[in-house]
Amino acid sequence: MTVETIKANLSSLPPDVLTNWVGAGLRVLRRWRAEKAAVAELARLDDRALRDIGVERHELRAILEAAILERERSKRRLELPGLL
Numbered sequence: 001m002t003v004e005t006i007k008a009n010l011s012s013l014p015p016d017v018l019t020n021w022v023g024a025g026l027r028v029l030r031r032w033r034a035e036k037a038a039v040a041e042l043a044r045l046d047d048r049a050l051r052d053i054g055v056e057r058h059e060l061r062a063i064l065e066a067a068i069l070e071r072e073r074s075k076r077r078l079e080l081p082g083l084l
Contacts, residue, residue, distance in 0.1 A: 031072070038064050042055075
């Protein structure tokens with residue numbers, strides 16, 4: 001596939017489709033970066049500090065993923081109040 005073919009295919013898409021793709025990609029990137037930063041920050045805590053907040057080291061990623069998903073659901077509920 002040549003660059004010209006790609007440009008032609010992209011230019012034939014409605015603008016909102018391309019915008020949605022880019023927006024979705026940016027959301028995924030932001031989520032990944034936030035999750036990575038949160039895991040790194042919590043990983044710096046020692047086991048005693050983690051126990052103090054009720055978390056075991058092996059649970060970190062699952063807890064953060066659940067928190068991020070819940071935050072995203074809450075945002076969607078705020079953005080679409082009549083569609084619950």
